[in-house]
């Protein structure tokens with residue numbers, strides 16, 4: 346059972362262009378309320394954009410929504426982004442490198458790396474039924 | 486059962502200052518996707534702010550979230566704002582008037598009027614268990 | 626998501642306030658505070674430049690009604706310019722435009738208030 | 741929520757693009773299109789003024805990598821200025837700053853590219 350003393354924010358959003366910006370606005374309001382500071386707020390927003398885009402793209406259907414869940418604790422903001430997509434193994438994703446990207450066909454593949462760099466912790470749980478990425482940012 | 490062909494967006498938000506702006510950002514993305522136009526988009530956002538503030542204020546507790554539900558149809562956007570507050574009789578609310586407000590103590594009391602003026606249709610359903618306001622805007 | 630910003634200046638005895646951000650209750654109170662201070666200095670003409678206020682709520686705008694009420698007791702005036710359409714529409718719905726003025730520009734506001 | 745805006749101008753043979761809004765895939769493609777056009781006109785030096793782009797995503801930025809790749813074949817250059825911190829940080833994470841330059845100002849960019 347969720348701890349009812351911790352405020353939560355939940356979003357369920359369909360694949361609509363720029364819908365990730367609704368999530369980042371929500372994150373901004375929450376981060377401001379928590380006094381996380383401008384830098385951390387921008388980092389959270391950027392990580393959230395990437396997590397949403399992955400969920401949108403890999404859920405592979407227009408009809409299923411993705412779920413974003415914020416849990417506000419004293420010092421730590423936890424964000425979960427959940428999709429009902431096909432899943433993947435995050436450890437098997439290659440770490441991108443600009444030199445290889447410049448030579449290669451596919452320039453993309455930066456989302457996971459960006460999320461890892463910008464958040465304090467990040468974890469992917471994935472199965473054939475979908476993926477949940479859980480990321481946290483703690484007040485510095 | 487909801488019609489699964491109609492995209493829906495759901496938000497569950499706690500009473501946090503400016504949290505209504507997360508709802509309006511969501512409305513903006515949805516309205517843009519529906520090509521409702523700038524004027525209608527701004528009207529929807531303003532009505533939504535007022536509906537959220539009412540739900541926040543009258544749910545009379547920090548712990549309960551309010552729910553915002555968008556249903557996207559071809560021509561019509563339907564927005565429901567739901568709270569678990571004490572309820573009220575919308576017909577019994579006095580229509581505000583600037584002359585009386587200037588003379589009187591209480592300058593507030595404009596939310597319902599603004600919502601009615603800006604949306605195409607609006608309806609309040611209310612009981613002791615809470616209130617749901619349902620508003621629509623159709624492409625012009 | 627920055628805090629509401631308020632810059633105050635004076636031109637020909639008219640107090641001009643440049644707002645920046647969401648006009649909510651807190652923002653409305655900031656404006657009212659400046660008006661109170663300036664009223665103490667016997668200023669009675671106020672212009673709000675709302676160029677950077679794209680969003681308002683009815684609580685914030687209600688505080689402007691309080692300001693109008695105070696200004697009536699000293700024969701003062703309140704005006705606005707650079708309103709985005711939804712803000713102007715809201716001011717119309719609430720009837721503010723009956724007791725305060727929307728001007729097309731700062732110049733027009735200053736001209737109307739200098740006399 | 742307006743569409744992404746892109747204004748193009750030229751100063752001393754350098755193509756300057758002033759962007760406005762979210763740099764997503766669509767925006768990235770708009771920038772790439774302008775670069776392609778200008779490359780056909782034998783322009784090889786490009787500066788992006790990102791002052792009004794406060795948000796980017798990795799798909800949009802990946803398209804800048806495509807542009808860098810094209811510019812390498814003609815000994816061209818890509819630079820940016822007026823980046824908000826998170827955009828600069830993202831460019832660093834993605835390694836763009838290894839093959840393109842972040843300048844403190846338009847002046848600095850023009851100076852570096854005029855030689």
Ligand SMILES: Nc1ncnc2c1ncn2[C@@H]1O[C@H](COP(=O)(O)OP(=O)(O)O)[C@@H](O)[C@H]1O
Pocket residue numbers: 395399400403404428430431432433438453454455456457458476798
């Ligand atoms: N939510 C997800 N569901 C399924 N696969 C995913 C998900 N997120 C990431 N992936 C996989 O990981 C890869 C790397 O993702 P990312 O680093 O974000 O780059 P990109 O999305 O540009 O490929 C994706 O190409 C995809 O195969």
Ligand SMILES: Nc1ncnc2c1ncn2[C@@H]1O[C@H](COP(=O)(O)OP(=O)(O)O)[C@@H](O)[C@H]1O
Pocket residue numbers: 535539540543544568570571572573578593594595596597598616683
């Ligand atoms: N969601 C709600 N739950 C309970 N009461 C409400 C709700 N919305 C509005 N009301 C009642 O209707 C009145 C008028 O609301 P409104 O026109 O928005 O102005 P204000 O909120 O400024 O009083 C409120 O004062 C309140 O008593």
